[in-house]
Amino acid sequence: MKHLINPLVKETQISGIRQFATYVSKFDNVLSLTIGQPDYPTPPSVKESGKSAIDHNKTIYTPNAGLPELCKAACEFVADRYHLTYDPASEVIVTMGASEAIDISFRTILEEGCEVILPAPVYPGYEPIIRLCGATPVYVDTRETNFTLTKEALEAAITEKTRCVVLPYPSNPIGVTLSKETLDDIIDVLKDKDIFVVSDEIYSELVYGEEHQSIATHPVMHEKTIVINGLSKSHSMTGWRIGFAFAPSYLAQEMLKVHQYNVSCATSISQYAAVEALTNARDTPKEMKKSYEERRDFVYKRFLEMGLDVPKPTGAFYLFPSISKFGLSSFDFATKLVEEERVAVIPGSAFSSYGEGHIRISYAYSYDTLVEACDRLERFIKTL
Template sequence: MEHLINPHVKQIEISGIRKFSNMVAGTKDMISLTIGQPDFPTPEHVKDAGKKAIDQNYTSYTHNAGLAELRQAAANYVQEKYLLTYNPEKEIIVTVGASEAIDIAFRTILVPGSEVILPGPVYPGYEPIIQICGAKPVYADTTGNGFRLTLDILKKYITEQTRCIVLPYPSNPTGVSLTKGEILEIAAFLEDKDIFVLADEIYSELVYDQDHFSIGTVLKDKTIVINGLSKSHSMTGWRIGLLFAPQYLAEHILKVHQYNVSCATSISQMAALEALTVGKDDALVMKKEYIKRREYMYERLNSMGFELVKPDGAFYFFVKLPGNYHNSFEFALELVEKAKVAVVPGSAFSSLGEGYFRLSFAYSMDTLKEALNRIEQFLISSK
């Protein structure tokens, strides 16, 4: 019967990150720098709000788009922080993580044959959904420009079929962001085009060298902004994402969401309400720590001779393989075997990531120090 399975689903591969971590799971005394989630616990007051929600019987379905108070809190939060203006009644949907927001956004706007431009290397969560829609991911090569998509690069990939451009900044895996000027240029170009923008801004609270700027402030009628609490409040397991879109579009996205999940978990929504109000600046403590780690790692990696771009957001370094290596999977495997350090092969982030590896700094300083010592030893002995 396997031949009857939807060919679009058959075509999807399991994530390269998962493939690699499965392969090395169980290696003794290994330090892993592979994880893409904060190493801090969810703030206590947010956890308490979740516990209270159970005790107070917030255990039934909510409005499909999410609790009204939570949508209001989300509207206030993005207005205050990023100058984004959305009507909580018609333009905001609370989703099951940013992942569901990506899924329902693509399924609403894509048809077979649509093309979606992804600035590569890129987070591997977009391609499979695009493929399920029968649409085509088109990778824009940003490797020659410090991993940043500029208007000039973008223009090379636009065709009659282009239906959407993904702007995933700050970026996983590269940690880079676009400047306000670069975003304004792209927005001005798209102003008169029938092309949507999916702005995945899940790392917007973790920007280090500039203020986060969202294209949704200047191109609202074509933009779907995706955010959530996974990274800002260390709530990956609570599964709360946020989707912001103009009313004409949100109305349709909401139908896909409704028949997909009905609503996000009520208990998590109550915790999210606490996070976006009382805890609206909870990310600052983590951000301070990430900045320290970033400086430390940048210095160490530089002194080892690695070629890299300093990240100004998220918690990743995307580093060029040492000169004698060309295959990122083989390099990562050798690093596990010889140095007992796990990193993510760049090829997990599209073929444009080949030739690089990703290090996460969502780990304690002690762990990072030990991992870098091991990598340094590995480099010396493999020369």
């Protein structure tokens, strides 16, 4: 019966991040810097809200778009933090993590034959969904422009088939953000075109030294932009699976259909916990960000001392050093590092072919873990 399976599904590969994490699990005593998951526990008051929801039998379906109080809290949060204006009654959908928000966005706006522009290296979660929609990902190489999508590169990539541009900033795997000037240039290219923007802002609370800029604050772009966000990274709630899709009502109401038939609604217990996260625990990200910035500075300094070429992140919690001078593929480098020093990182090739020659390291781990991992990495490099 295998021949009856959807060929687009059969061609889809498991994420390179997860593949390598599975490989690493075979080894004992590994210091893993692989998964982008905060090492902080979920805030106590948020956990208590989830427990309270269970104790008070708040375990039934919610409205498809989400609890009204959560939709309201989410819209107030992004308005306060990023000057984004959305109607909680019709312009936000509470999703099962940012991943589902990405899924319903693409399935609503894409169709067979259209193209989606992706600045690469890039998070591997976009391409499979794009292809499952019958669309084609178009990668834009950003390696020579400080890993940032430029006006010139965007203009060159647009064709009559372009349906959407993905702006994944702050970025995974590099940690770069978009300056206001760069964002204005991108807006200048797109403002008169019938092209959607999916702005993945899941790391928006983790921006260092500047304010996060969202393309959806621009009046013209607001009407054709879907903003993706969530609580996994900002409030250390990866397992709670709460994401948000913000979009103008004409678009959000179509996305709601896909969401409804996909999951009905996000988990009720998690939604009640999310209300607490966005109200009484709304400043949790500020506390974590200070620690991440300190860790970033430590690891970045160590990498420079090792002679590694690495851009300094201005957001998220990743570093993306070049390992090309060692003459190994990123997969071989990462494999040898695990085998010889029991340190796990992600091969750059997991983030498209444009990530080859790099490795991704998450610094969302304890300071002691980062110190020991850097010591081992330095020792490993000296043998190459």
